Amino acid sequence: MTDIPSSHDATGLIKRPKRWHIGVFLLPAFIVYSAVMILPLIETLRLSLFNTVDGQSTFVGLGNFKVLFGDERWSEDFWNALKNNVIFFIIHMLVQNPIGVALAAMLSIQKLRFAAFYRTAIFLPTLLSFVIVGFIWKLILSPIWGVSPYLMDLVGLKSFFSPWLGKPNSALIAVSLISVWQYVGIPMMLIYAALLNIPEEVIEAAECDGVTGWSQFWKIKLPLILPAIGIISILTFVGNFNAFDLVYTVQGALAGPDGATDILGTLLYRTFFGFQLQLGDRSMGATIATVMFLIILAGVSLYLFVIQRRIRRYQF
Amino acid sequence: MSKARHSLTRTGLVHLALIGYAVISIFPVFLTLINSMKDRNAIFRNPMQVPTFETFDLVGYTTVLGQGDFATYFQNSFIVTVVSIALVLLFGAMAAFALSEYRFRGNMLMGLYLAIGIMIPIRLGTVAILQGMVATGLVNTLTALVLVYTAQGIPLAVFILSEFMRTVSDDLKNAGRIDGLSEYSIFFRLVLPLVRPAMATVAVFTMIPIWNDLWFPLILAPSEATKTVTLGSQIFIGQFVTNWNAVLAALSLAILPVLVLYFIFSRQLIRGITSGAVK
Numbered sequence: 345m346t347d348i349p350s351s352h353d354a355t356g357l358i359k360r361p362k363r364w365h366i367g368v369f370l371l372p373a374f375i376v377y378s379a380v381m382i383l384p385l386i387e388t389l390r391l392s393l394f395n396t397v398d399g400q401s402t403f404v405g406l407g408n409f410k411v412l413f414g415d416e417r418w419s420e421d422f423w424n425a426l427k428n429n430v431i432f433f434i435i436h437m438l439v440q441n442p443i444g445v446a447l448a449a450m451l452s453i454q455k456l457r458f459a460a461f462y463r464t465a466i467f468l469p470t471l472l473s474f475v476i477v478g479f480i481w482k483l484i485l486s487p488i489w490g491v492s493p494y495l496m497d498l499v500g501l502k503s504f505f506s507p508w509l510g511k512p513n514s515a516l517i518a519v520s521l522i523s524v525w526q527y528v529g530i531p532m533m534l535i536y537a538a539l540l541n542i543p544e545e546v547i548e549a550a551e552c553d554g555v556t557g558w559s560q561f562w563k564i565k566l567p568l569i570l571p572a573i574g575i576i577s578i579l580t581f582v583g584n585f586n587a588f589d590l591v592y593t594v595q596g597a598l599a600g601p602d603g604a605t606d607i608l609g610t611l612l613y614r615t616f617f618g619f620q621l622q623l624g625d626r627s628m629g630a631t632i633a634t635v636m637f638l639i640i641l642a643g644v645s646l647y648l649f650v651i652q653r654r655i656r657r658y659q660f
Numbered sequence: 661m662s663k664a665r666h667s668l669t670r671t672g673l674v675h676l677a678l679i680g681y682a683v684i685s686i687f688p689v690f691l692t693l694i695n696s697m698k699d700r701n702a703i704f705r706n707p708m709q710v711p712t713f714e715t716f717d718l719v720g721y722t723t724v725l726g727q728g729d730f731a732t733y734f735q736n737s738f739i740v741t742v743v744s745i746a747l748v749l750l751f752g753a754m755a756a757f758a759l760s761e762y763r764f765r766g767n768m769l770m771g772l773y774l775a776i777g778i779m780i781p782i783r784l785g786t787v788a789i790l791q792g793m794v795a796t797g798l799v800n801t802l803t804a805l806v807l808v809y810t811a812q813g814i815p816l817a818v819f820i821l822s823e824f825m826r827t828v829s830d831d832l833k834n835a836g837r838i839d840g841l842s843e844y845s846i847f848f849r850l851v852l853p854l855v856r857p858a859m860a861t862v863a864v865f866t867m868i869p870i871w872n873d874l875w876f877p878l879i880l881a882p883s884e885a886t887k888t889v890t891l892g893s894q895i896f897i898g899q900f901v902t903n904w905n906a907v908l909a910a911l912s913l914a915i916l917p918v919l920v921l922y923f924i925f926s927r928q929l930i931r932g933i934t935s936g937a938v939k
Contacts, residue, residue, distance in 0.1 A: 365843040369758035370770065373751040373814050380811035381777055384785035384792060391787060447681060450674045458675075464926055465682035468689065471918050473872035475894045476911055480688045483907075491691065491707050525684070557670075578779075586781040589874045593894060609783075616787055617879070630787045637784045644779045 391630035435520035444531025470529035478593030538572035696908035720909030733892035744809035752817025777815030824858035
């Protein structure tokens with residue numbers, strides 16, 4: 345990286361004084377960012393290629409990955425966490441983003457009263473910490489307190505209630521929906537901003553041609569906000585494959601029941617730090633972090649180099 | 661006539677849907693707040709009722725304030741958040757100025773390098789970050805958290821602020837140069853005051869994840885003296901699972917600062933998002 349670039353005039357004849365101030369301006373950010381973020385990231389990737397053999401750190405190539413993917417002590421947990429993480433992501437894409445788009449579409453209706461109030465209310469959960477969100481929902485869904493059965497009774501669905509968070513086949517869906525509840529504000533806001541940026545004239549022209557209501561949304565607005573939908577998709581992807589906190593606060597580090605809500609973040613935590621009888625393992629922790637890094641990198645590259653280029657952008 | 665009625669029903673349905681979703685968003689928070697102020701029996705017998713004269717009880721709050729070190733936790737969270745934001749804004753604005761103002765070799769490369777952090781989460785480097793903090797003796801200090809959050813916040817800050825700094829007029833800066841201002845005074849005295857709105861947006865975006873983070877406090881600073889509010893309430897609630905009064909009171913205490921900040925900053929936040937700062 346060029347911290348203190350020396351600049352020559354194009355002709356090379358007149359030598360300008362060294363512009364030290366550029367370096368001074370860049371240096372603090374560069375140092376902190378490199379030292380605390382980039383170098384540890386590289387070091388983590390490096391560590392994934394090493395393991396402790398006879399008390400010595402030894403280069404093992406892709407050995408750790410082989411263990412993670414194939415060894416029976418590790419692979420079952422890993423594939424389970426990966427599968428859960430994919431389901432976690434799919435639920436977000438299918439529930440969170442469509443609801444976010446729908447809410448934004450409704451909020452952007454012109455002269456809608458109380459729009460500011462709705463916006464504020466719906467965005468509120470996004471600001472709460474996972475600890476709050478996790479425990480509130482644990483209490484609400486708890487059969488002991490009886491708030492959910494009571495509410496479901498009001499609409500005559502009481503017989504459908506079950507302790508979802510405690511059952512292996514519904515726990516992951518329940519946790520994902522809690523996360524959707526918390527984060528729906530982000531797609532809503534970004535889509536809302538994109539909808540506000542559509543120029544009046546385009547909408548007026550559509551209205552002159554008799555395109556209104558539903559068909560106006562599908563045929564005019566939706567194509568125009570596709571780039572924003574692309575952005576929320578990639579943000580959701582990165583956020584989901586990096587998630588940890590909500591599962592940890594709702595289900596604990598073991599991501600119960602019986603690993604049903606274990607995702608890569610919680611697996612990384614348990615592996616790296618150890619939990620209860622399991623000892624912490626630095627190399628395997630680094631290996632899992634590397635896998636997460638590669639997954640996120642693949643997703644981001646797919647978005648930047650394939651999807652983003654295909655999406656048509658309209659300049660006004 | 662029929663068209664007007666049609667649009668009236670449509671508006672009605674839109675309001676119904678929005679009210680419905682707004683209730684879903686607020687209800688859990690509301691439920692926690694009202695039940696935190698009731699006695700134990702009332703919490704279980706009538707969870708949906710607002711506290712009345714008979715059921716009003718603050719025993720949960722007295723337990724929380726008597727047991728946990730919540731004052732220290734708040735102080736820690738506050739210090740970490742404020743210092744990190746200050747550093748993110750200062751360093752981020754300086755780097756953004758260098759990138760947007762001067763043409764030099766490696767400008768583009770530096771911009772890309774700093775942008776990596778927008779997409780790749782810092783959490784993936786945790787293994788080595790912990791190692792580094794152990795080596796430098798920073799484990800269980802607030803400095804460790806400040807460093808991590810500063811590094812985490814810089815990429816987005818540089819990105820947003822450099823967009824805004826491009827809009828500051830060149831004439832103004834050149835007039836300053838002719839008047840003999842140094843590049844540093846141009847930055848601090850001319851440019852910074854002009855991008856203040858953008859700085860506020862960055863501050864809000866940076867603040868929320870820092871205040872709410874659980875991962876780094878859990879790993880880098882779990883000691884009693886350095887716990888943040890988020891970690892502190894997580895552990896406190898874990899210990900008091902069966903004391904519902906205390907749990908609900910702890911949750912309410914954790915919600916309140918966020919609520920207050922949100923009402924102060926919500927216009928700034930929403931304006932920031934809708935003005936396209938995060939496009």
